[in-house]
Amino acid sequence: MSRSCLRSRTFKTIRWIVLVTTITFHLSPIAISSEGNSQISIVGGTLIDGTGAKPLEDAVVIIEGGEILDVGSRGQIELPEAAHRIQAHGQYIIPGLMDANVHLFRDVSVEFIARYEGRFEELIEEAAQISLKQGVTSVFDTWGPIQSLMNVRDRIDQGYVVGSRIFAAGNIVGFSGPFGREFNATASWTAAGEFIERVNEKFTKNVGPDLLWMTPDQVGLEIKEYINLGIDFLKYGSSAHDCTGCSGFPQPLGLNSMLMFSPAVQEVIVNTSHKAGITVQSHSSSVESLRLALVAGVDLLQHASETGPTPIPDATIRLMVEKGVYAAELPRTQNRLRFELENPELLHRPREHTQVLEENLIRLINAGVAIVMATDSGVSNPVKTEVEAGGQDFGAEHPEELGEAHFLWFKAMQSKGMKPMEMLLAATRNVAAAYGKLDSLGTIEKGKLADLVILGGDPLRDVNNYRKIRAVVKGGVLVDRAALPIRKVLTSRNQP
């Protein structure tokens, strides 16, 4: 999506901002703030603006009409009279965090989807609010039910619903829906055919597994049609995926090592996306699928470090650097790493694969590959109604819990050797750059959208300070964090 397009979406927000919750069953909207149109000035804090520049002490940020009106040292900038003023002495102002890989809807069990069919948007809203509450002002949803995601995205953009700014890909091109090969391959054994198809169609639209049968030209036409639905970016499978454990049945299939699309098809997918003005990314899980995606010209590689038992060849890493591609990485904290190495069967991932993944990631960092924050996170059900047979107790420091995962990301990447400022950029500016949103997002600079987080401690000194959130501002509006999520659905203890 081009700058102007995003801008127009956002502008509407600013004009209409009422911060209403969904009206379905909601008897009264809760106004979180009506200051979207008015000025806010943040005064006296240390500004880490996301450009990589040295932190600026005693800074001032002036927000108006949802944008950054001005930013600089106190004294250099005239403080408006009437503005809502936030005193930030001793605090740290950073750009709103951006997560390059989330799933606002994630569970693929028959039980879960039967229960929430028709209520996907409620779940997505709840997830977007959990995320925003923790300082993630933009999320990139890389697999999910596209129409529901776009509906919530638009309601948030238009100010009817509060939540993280959503950018959505919908299906991973070539993948099945939740009740299919890549996710829950045995769902059809226990659920009705009509239900299976109805649900899968919500996820695959016209870019499901059928595309694997097609010629490059045919795939190109489908991609064009799919982009026209209004997706924000495109993701395709360079290799396949198996979700052993998702269904409660063992699925020892090894799909992760299989290729989805020939180079000719991948090239068509990339070119069609670029021609339509959106970025394109790959899902890969082997050295050859990674290399093919890179050669095809993707903008971003999801979990490039995931290559099974084979370390990424040096030549491939060099190519990543040369091409300036972004790598969205999902690191494990040391606690988590230990847990996974001790319980490989719980995660259906051989120990050797975990070790190679770890080494790959460190090599990527050291080689200077442009890394962006990604968590693959979603909302878990606290009363554990997911299928337990699949081994869903993910142990210490589970890296995939939305609202928590990004904090663990900093902790984990620090342990891999990434520098504090690099990490901050990876979670802000680089994500914006990777997705082509740098004109409006990713840094605290004059003219950009006013997405920022005020922390109670210096994140460059201690990654735990990312947790000390004092305020979140999104699109120039101060978020009422305590009220989020406004309606508990999945996180309610009164299930269902």
Add this chain to the structure above:
Amino acid sequence: MSRSCLRSRTFKTIRWIVLVTTITFHLSPIAISSEGNSQISIVGGTLIDGTGAKPLEDAVVIIEGGEILDVGSRGQIELPEAAHRIQAHGQYIIPGLMDANVHLFRDVSVEFIARYEGRFEELIEEAAQISLKQGVTSVFDTWGPIQSLMNVRDRIDQGYVVGSRIFAAGNIVGFSGPFGREFNATASWTAAGEFIERVNEKFTKNVGPDLLWMTPDQVGLEIKEYINLGIDFLKYGSSAHDCTGCSGFPQPLGLNSMLMFSPAVQEVIVNTSHKAGITVQSHSSSVESLRLALVAGVDLLQHASETGPTPIPDATIRLMVEKGVYAAELPRTQNRLRFELENPELLHRPREHTQVLEENLIRLINAGVAIVMATDSGVSNPVKTEVEAGGQDFGAEHPEELGEAHFLWFKAMQSKGMKPMEMLLAATRNVAAAYGKLDSLGTIEKGKLADLVILGGDPLRDVNNYRKIRAVVKGGVLVDRAALPIRKVLTSRNQP
């Protein structure tokens, strides 16, 4: 439940009455009609009063306060002035039909229960309305989620909701819940443990499979506690049950031939129930489980004719007659019988079993066993979201569709040789008698509750005339049949 108890329940109905629509979440009852209190006179029809007496032409029935105030030949009875008068010339007045075996909630797939968890009562209301619409003024629900059934039962009795009069047993004592041995034995492979347990508990309460481990005394205590929940009658498993096809997996287990309880335990179950003033019935599916239930002293035998490959011994039939026990039978029409014999694998029932069942039924009729109408029926989902792998296309004249099944019952029993008047009594008076409700239900006699159906043709001449319903009166209130079911849930085409 004793007469006075039922009466007091019903009396309340009459006062507060009826023809209420459900409203979402039932915040407040809306009385659509207040005619429950006023008089109705039905004039000029032929009365078949359910006592076995000869039909009375040009009859008059006077209803007031929900009861039959008077009944007799025109001329003998003074017609009240102000009464709402129904002209019934050329029509036939019969007691409201009573179905001795229905399941207002029936589907046991993970998909279905996950979808409707928390909405059981909506489904039950819908089913009770579908049933009432077709002239069945009382239904005996012989397996289902007891609290939900009792809640709807009470709302109907109290006039907040319109529907068939419900009498409910809850669990079949000794059986698992829907996600267990007797119904969907493999649900636990694909659904969360907490969900499985939560759902099962709704059905089993304290009388699930654990009872099979117990001594007679221990079982007696549990039965007493269970009866105190407020159930209307008790049903227990003399033999077990397998529901091959229910789960989408083959379950070739042959549980149908296994015994559940020893004679000592069965005796305790029967005596405890009788002492509490409720009738007791058995589920049996083999010659020995049938005999044990009979010896234990049950009031009613569900599907006595179902004895696998072994014909019921003559001695057992003689004992049935001597004891005056009621047999609730589920006959097949000739079309249906042909279908089953041609497709034994679809129904997971060997052809030989079907043949023995058929012969048993005819022998029971000829021996003079007191038969009552039973259909085992429930509401199917018209958009077929049930698990199809289980072979749910039940072919021509599916005998288990609520609202249709009782019409097929007459057609089927006629083909077995049952006489018209016997059939009418089996569907009215005998059911009331079997369940100990003859003081208030089952016939059109002075002082009884005013449940009756007006038909456009003589049901004793042609069983198809049961379908020609001109009016249904329940508890003295004329049912607005066209409005039923008031809110389509399962039968809505906008699934889910």
Add this chain to the structure above:
Amino acid sequence: MSRSCLRSRTFKTIRWIVLVTTITFHLSPIAISSEGNSQISIVGGTLIDGTGAKPLEDAVVIIEGGEILDVGSRGQIELPEAAHRIQAHGQYIIPGLMDANVHLFRDVSVEFIARYEGRFEELIEEAAQISLKQGVTSVFDTWGPIQSLMNVRDRIDQGYVVGSRIFAAGNIVGFSGPFGREFNATASWTAAGEFIERVNEKFTKNVGPDLLWMTPDQVGLEIKEYINLGIDFLKYGSSAHDCTGCSGFPQPLGLNSMLMFSPAVQEVIVNTSHKAGITVQSHSSSVESLRLALVAGVDLLQHASETGPTPIPDATIRLMVEKGVYAAELPRTQNRLRFELENPELLHRPREHTQVLEENLIRLINAGVAIVMATDSGVSNPVKTEVEAGGQDFGAEHPEELGEAHFLWFKAMQSKGMKPMEMLLAATRNVAAAYGKLDSLGTIEKGKLADLVILGGDPLRDVNNYRKIRAVVKGGVLVDRAALPIRKVLTSRNQP
């Protein structure tokens, strides 16, 4: 089987003798030793004769023609000249051990049975030799492929094959074959129908699950026909069985608490067996199934202590004592008990059930119930080709390994408080008595078959001394223990 019958079987043995090796396809028996007919004198050991009498020091046992010719103190008995003399100073002579519950064939996986179909007898011979080697001169096989068992039984009796004396029941009346409800209920999902049926028929003969459908009279006829096959004793299911884990699939069915046969049918089974001159025993696993079997008049109760979560009522224990019924018990050592309590899920047995079982067993001992040694043991595959998904790693002191299990039995029963002499009698005389074989087996008395074991230490002082086997004599023949098993099949490391 009457004494004379067994005697005539055995006499043949003595004539034709023993220590034969199997040869492939058994074209001709090879007599390795002809000493069956000659005399053996055992001199100078301490005799514990199995009658309960005080141990007799410096004893002499004279064996001839396969029988005990004389027994007494040295000095009282004239030692024959030419006899093969065994010096037993410092050693202990006890009757050959008898195991009241083994399975010479046991694995029910599709894989195993497909591999060994057509070779059952090889497995059974191997098992009978493993057992004999460890001092168990008689085994009572309580479930297995009857024709194969009888063939090996007869070859052993006739001296063509060496091995423990086999007495076999074949099917547990009412149970399915290995590929059915009681054992591997999902075999039919992965194996051919013809194979399934062919195998099941080998086990069920005419007394499989079909009997559950029948009237008492019909069952009686089947039992008579089955006994005529030549079985040695009869076992029936008073309750059912589930073998969770046997198939590699979870089978959460709870069949263990279900009854198989009505009291009337059980009575017919018992009476028909007794009339045919054989003993009858029950499989039970709940308090009511135990009580029904007892009332029906069985001679022996298998695992009476297994009653799920419910302790055996005192009245039932009193009845056991009054009736003088034998209880064949499978105790856990303390190590094993701890393992089971810590890993209930591995064994698919709730912790509470294990605790009740343990308490039951101690109560049976203290009440003076006549206990006999039983192990339920069979031969495991050392290269672990069984289905592992079923959790076949049974932990420390696995009580069900043939050749080892009986040693653990003494260790376990000692820890429950059983006295040394009681234990010895439970493993010798009582087993013979329970099975009606006391005229020829069970003690070292003049005229009985010469089955005895010479130990290197006093078994009444230390149960570990049962392991110090110096010699095994069966039917008057000294067993060449080192040569057993003669042909390794299942225990070969060159699988398959």
Add this chain to the structure above:
Amino acid sequence: MSRSCLRSRTFKTIRWIVLVTTITFHLSPIAISSEGNSQISIVGGTLIDGTGAKPLEDAVVIIEGGEILDVGSRGQIELPEAAHRIQAHGQYIIPGLMDANVHLFRDVSVEFIARYEGRFEELIEEAAQISLKQGVTSVFDTWGPIQSLMNVRDRIDQGYVVGSRIFAAGNIVGFSGPFGREFNATASWTAAGEFIERVNEKFTKNVGPDLLWMTPDQVGLEIKEYINLGIDFLKYGSSAHDCTGCSGFPQPLGLNSMLMFSPAVQEVIVNTSHKAGITVQSHSSSVESLRLALVAGVDLLQHASETGPTPIPDATIRLMVEKGVYAAELPRTQNRLRFELENPELLHRPREHTQVLEENLIRLINAGVAIVMATDSGVSNPVKTEVEAGGQDFGAEHPEELGEAHFLWFKAMQSKGMKPMEMLLAATRNVAAAYGKLDSLGTIEKGKLADLVILGGDPLRDVNNYRKIRAVVKGGVLVDRAALPIRKVLTSRNQP
């Protein structure tokens, strides 16, 4: 394999030829003929020599030392005196038939492989004899247990066993063994891990699914090592495979449309094979996997016409012609085609795919692609012990039964419009050419190995005449067809 290599293998045959059957358990070898070394002259028949030349009437073929010593018109050639003379007046002499795709071992069920583990070679010998009996003197086994196949191949070449000349590929590079992703993906649910691994390793050797994880260089090393085992040609998966129905479980995975290897890897596979002097072929089942294999430079395409729902692009067909690649095709007869279109669910193949396949095949023929006979056939079990759940009743004119399939091939290809002489060449010369064996096989020419069939009718006039086999000569030896298969294993009615 180069000519000299094959020749040396064969030469040995000629020297040592004794036509012995396997000695395992075979008490006496059956000498079919000892004339391998002596001369045979075939006189008077019509020769269709497989070169495409016009049939030669009244021809003479002289065989000596296993080779064609001379061939030509009677009169032109001097008939040796002492030769064994076959009068062939009115008969037709054609080259021995060659099947480019068979599986001498084929069943992948747990049941089957457990039963025959350790006896693979017996099955393979039986299959090779069934094939030879019906005139197929050479078979190319394109998936099977390589060591067993090579052992039988060598025993046949050396004259110890009679059977079709075997050329074997072993694994399809990249595929799992029988108990894995491509064949029976759920075997591990019901069989022991050790068994699963032991069996899979026999099939995959070092070229199983692990190769999908590797870089091109790593794959090259594995291929080299694998070729060194002694395989005759190499086959790799350009796309994957699912064998829905093989396991008795539905496996709705759609693997057929997925790619296995990147172009870079495919190139390495092809080049490594060619460098080692063997031909290389692909398994493909989609338009892109077909194109990639073609571009990589394979010599032969298995079932090129199988491309799911997408017709082969014209450009791809043109490329096939230009490159002169061979297409091994598995046509359906019209009866069979009708059966498949009427029963798509039985074969787990959508109707649309079957239609596209059919059209593709006709387009390949019309475009002049070099087609070779292939049947994918193996031996079925006549007592149907295979897993029936997989829908193994393949209906009329099952094209995959070894010994029958090649006759159906001619019938089927005729119906697609292929010319008589083209078909004959496709089943003889072209197969030899495709596999690089034209120097020694494929035609009846001087100096070639003497593999030929004498038919009782003209195969160019009526394809049914291929069935009228009067004699089969292989390697100069007259085959005793009546004796084949010498030992029935799978085809015995005394199963198992």
